[in-house]
Amino acid sequence: MPEPDLGDFAVAQDGPLYVVTAAADGERAGCLVGFASQCSIDPPRFVVWLSVENHTYGVARRARHLTVHVLRREQEALARLFGGRTGDRTDKFAGIAWRPGREGSPVLEGVAAWFTGRIEAVVAGGDHEGFLLAPVDAGPPGPEPAAAPLRYGHVRDLRPGHPA
Secondary structure (H helix, E strand, C coil): CCCCCCHHHHHHHCCECEEEEEEECCEEEEEEECCEEEEECCCCEEEEEEECCCHHHHHHHHCCEEEEEECECCCHHHHHHHHHCCCCCCCCCCCCCEEECHHHCEEECCCCEEEEEEEEEEEECCCEEEEEEEEEEECCCCCCCCCCECEHHHHCCCCCCCCC
16 A cells, blocks of 8 residues: 555645755755744754755754754745755856855845754654754844744745655
């Protein structure tokens, strides 16, 4: 019997979207992520799941830190840039406001919130791998921190820059 598709379950949740950025060996990358969650309170830990086909995955595997950004509802264009283009062919950081963070991991300006985490472990999970992060830096909330986050339903029609 084939495994069930979780697509309807994901749509029903309408979870928040994140942009995850990384830097290693002079290369920077970032992608839109829908699979992420806090996974421990004490010690604080967060996990983000990156597609193994994604350009950002390759940079993340060489990095020691990742930065996780919460997008505001009105940042749909930023989500489309990081989710609909591939870093194989596009410099996603050209023309947007960002600064280098811990070990060069890009920190996007104007997002609802962000933190940088040290990669503690990488967990296999099918076509995605989970990066377990221990927070080492966090920014003050951006403009309108209490504003509703950008969610999956807002960009449901987005065609990914890479297959999953």
